[in-house]
Amino acid sequence: MRSAVLHRSGSVRPYAASAPLKLEELTVPTPRAGEVLVRIERASLCHSDLSVIDGSRPRPLPMALGHEATGVIDDVGPGVIDVSPGDHVVLVFVPSCGTCRACDAGRPSLCHRAAEVNGSGDLLHGPAILRSCHGARINHHLGVSAFSEYAVVARESVVVIDDDVPFAVAAMFGCAALTGMGAVLNTAQLMEGQSVIVFGMGAVGLTAVMAAAHLRGTTVIAIDPLEQKRELALRCGASVAGSPEQAAALVAELTGDGVDVALEAVGSAAVMESCLALLTRGGALVSVGLPHPDQSITTQALQFAGAGKRLLGSYMGDSIPDRDIPRYLDLWRAGDLPVELLHTDTRPLSEINQALDDLADGLVVRRLFNMTG
Known part of the structure; x- marks a missing residue:
């Protein structure tokens, strides 16, 4: 699969020239126990991605970036019985463990275990699973790594949505x-x-x-x-x-x-x-x-x-994703949350480095990427 990988942070602008993100061929991973494989349909560029690239948010490298996306479940690992291949999902960048102090207090966005694995580039249910074609470890970005054709994520990183929600709309519900x-x-x-x-x-x-x-x-x-x-x-x-x-x-x-x-x-x-x-x-x-x-x-x-x-x-807005994403989609259906206004355009993933400059210059709000382009 093709994936946008960052090998060095602190890149200087213009990013279109320095090309901090390299499109590389990675091995499509197989989901382990408690994980799912998602075919990414749309991913959007966020300032949090830019913060990793410019060094404001240090992360372990190399890392496959991207954390705001939507897609379709392609496969499930052992023990995953409540979602199925074909389900449309929004990906969430805090995969709450459900048992730590924050989760027990009803604040899954502050999950201690999620903060730990997101900081180390691992997944909730195991170490990083992404590998280059030569077998080198590639770290996960916030448990998602959405600038890829596929993503293996924890079951806790997805929220199932109705099939009628356009991918261009659904993509913006995982972060923005x-x-x-x-x-x-x-x-x-x-x-x-x-x-x-x-x-x-x-x-x-x-x-x-x-x-x-x-x-x-x-x-x-x-x-x-x-x-x-x-x-x-x-x-x-x-x-x-x-x-x-x-x-x-x-x-x-x-x-x-x-x-x-x-x-x-x-x-x-x-x-x-x-x-x-x-x-x-x-x-x-x-x-x-x-x-x-x-x-x-x-x-x-x-x-x-x-x-x-x-x-x-x-x-993450002190959100409870399983509760709030459906609630916010209801507001969208009612016309009270017109997120379409945020969609600047959709581009192929090959243009992602130019998109970094456009975002830094304030020329775009949400640029979406089509993983097949």
């Missing part, structure tokens, strides 16, 4: 929708009539806008430096959209004394600090972006106890 929608509905628990400001109109920020906009009477302020992203945010349901320089004035105009929720989907410590200043008393900052590990925030400590402000981390 889970993270953005979940940050608003699960982490922040935004309520009808409240106000929210969202920084960063990538796919996660835009799905957060959609989630907030579908609640009755909410005020949704979208912030991004790029005009085309702000225009897209308005189409996704934002009440108003502006540049970072306009954020404070928009909050003052629309809320008077600050927003109930500020959502940071940029990956910037500086933006997190500015978000805290825009909160009303008792408001919550939800951190969704992935800043470089070297970044830190400095803020007045008194505003937490003195003004009741909260700083909430949100990984």
Whole structure:
């Protein structure tokens, strides 16, 4: 099978010239106990993939990248009895073990075992199974490695969906929708009539806008430096959209004394600090972006106890995939979650390095890849 493999992080731009991802022939793996083989139909490029390539998110290399995808189950390993070949699935990048402290607490997105194996490039039920044609180990990306024609994943990494959901839609539910929608509905628990400001109109920020906009009477302020992203945010349901320089004035105009929720989907410590200043008393900052590990925030400590402000981390939107993906697909069917607006285009996998530059430049929101191209 063909797969996009990263051998060295910290590549310099333009990526189209340095070509950090190499299309290589890997051996199609056979699923072991507790695993399934998925034929990848569509995979999409996410900033988290870019973070591995530029070194912001160190991972063991070589690694077959890609973590947001949809496909069809081709085979199942021993002990897998609740899914079958032919089932359409969305792949999920946190394969919760179901028994650790976080899973017992109903927070599978923070599964301890999943964090361990995702960090080591292994799978939930065993060591890395991907191999080059010469037998060399290739690490898995977040238990998925979706920029491949096939992926062996843990059974816990797939959610079965109805066959009528187009692959171009389903592909965005494994990361963007889970993270953005979940940050608003699960982490922040935004309520009808409240106000929210969202920084960063990538796919996660835009799905957060959609989630907030579908609640009755909410005020949704979208912030991004790029005009085309702000225009897209308005189409996704934002009440108003502006540049970072306009954020404070928009909050003052629309809320008077600050927003109930500020959502940071940029990956910037500086933006997190500015978000805290825009909160009303008792408001919550939800951190969704992935800043470089070297970044830190400095803020007045008194505003937490003195003004009741909260700083909430949100990984995968605090989602429970088996519950939330069907629920979000219902919102899509009702027209309340128009993720089609995020689909920039579909390209062959051979163009993936150029796509890295386009994503870094803000020219695309979600570029999908057809594994047969």
